[in-house]
């Protein structure tokens with residue numbers, strides 16, 4: 434079992450390059466199988482969820498060729514099977530995109546129900562409603578989504594909530610339905626726009642992605658393309674909060690600053706300096722951090738995937754902060770772990786009331802999910818003494834070389850596999 438061991442207290446300093454967006458990659462990789470020709474995707478993050486998805490695509494006959502760790506060519510024209518299941522695919526969330534893509538292209542899909550982090554009940558009713566409105570018959574049986582259609586026909590779909598997954602799924606299916614589909618109340622996250630741009634580069638006709646109404650004119654075929662994925666705003670934001678927590682000075686490069694506005698605004702309210710460049714942001718935390726209030730919302734609001742990171746830093750900021758989680762009902766499970774490190778946080782329903790303490794002290798903690806795991810690492814980087822973060826399997830689902838990138842900024846962090854290695858690190862570092 435792998436874990437991180439961290440000796441905290443070193444301000445992070447230097448430059449860090451952000452990789453491609455995981456959540457955009459999951460949609461784009463799957464959408465690639467809808468083309469009749471090979472598709473090349475660049476700036477792919479080398480993370481577990483991406484690897485699992487590519488293996489699942491290979492298992493149904495797609496040809497996947499890595500050119501390097503971050504570039505892959507996918508040929509979906511060789512797909513012969515529309516049935517995707519297996520132990521690993523059941524654990525990831527992005528598997529639901531296989532339904533939208535296979536249904537769109539082959540008019541049938543049988544895919545294991547999605548897994549992903551245990552952060553709430555995570556229904557997929559809006560995906561299924563949309564598939565049905567496009568003419569599919571959808572059933573759930575034996576833990577699988579079974580969607581099939583004689584013909585897919587355009588429709589006017591109103592999403593009850595702006596779901597990222599449902600918006601991407603329905604853009605894919607509607608791209609190969611007959612006629613013009615209208616999706617109202619879609620999600621507007623940057624990766625929605627990225628997936629739409631990618632589909633358009635293969636010959637799809639999607640307008641309005643990133644706005645309140647998306648219009649998709651169906652086409653008969655999609656063709657080859659070469660496409661580079663946008664930078665990961667959540668990876669970038671995580672490093673920005675790590676810089677703040679350690680009183681550091683970090684230039685976060687290869688980002689789109691516009692996508693980081695909600696994160697930057699909160700860091701400024703907390704007393705950091707955030708300087709924007711064309712494709713970089715610099716975070717300097719030279720003054721004491723102070724409290725603020727934040728509520729997670731769909732884009733362009735403050736992202737739920739950045740909630741554990743801000744809570745972790747507010748817990749060592751002066752004053753009382755309030756963090757309200759409005760997207761997922763079970764996203765404060767890491768708070769008990771932070772308490773072991775000295776935080777004073779009370780959770781009531783979907784709200785965390787945080788009384789800032791002077792500092793964290795190192796402890797042994799366990800990651801309950803992907804982003805919370807990253808937040809516990811941030812706490813460890815800021816803490817006095819040594820912190821061990823167990824269950825980092827979650828973190829590796831979404832962060833590439835997390836410990837190496839942090840070490841490049843001066844952090845004392847290693848990935849270890851045994852208690853012996855923990856002892857060695859402790860002896861060496863103290």
Ligand code: UD1
Pocket residue numbers: 456459526527553554555556557558559560561594595596597598599620737738759760761
């Ligand atoms: C995606 C991201 C996840 C991020 C989340 C919100 C991936 C693989 N995961 O998750 O990292 O935290 O967006 O930005 O991209 N909902 C319904 N019915 C549905 C679908 C969603 O009620 O059919 C609700 C959810 O319970 C939640 C909200 O809508 O309250 C947003 O969910 P959604 O945007 O769909 O999140 P995911 O696609 O699961």
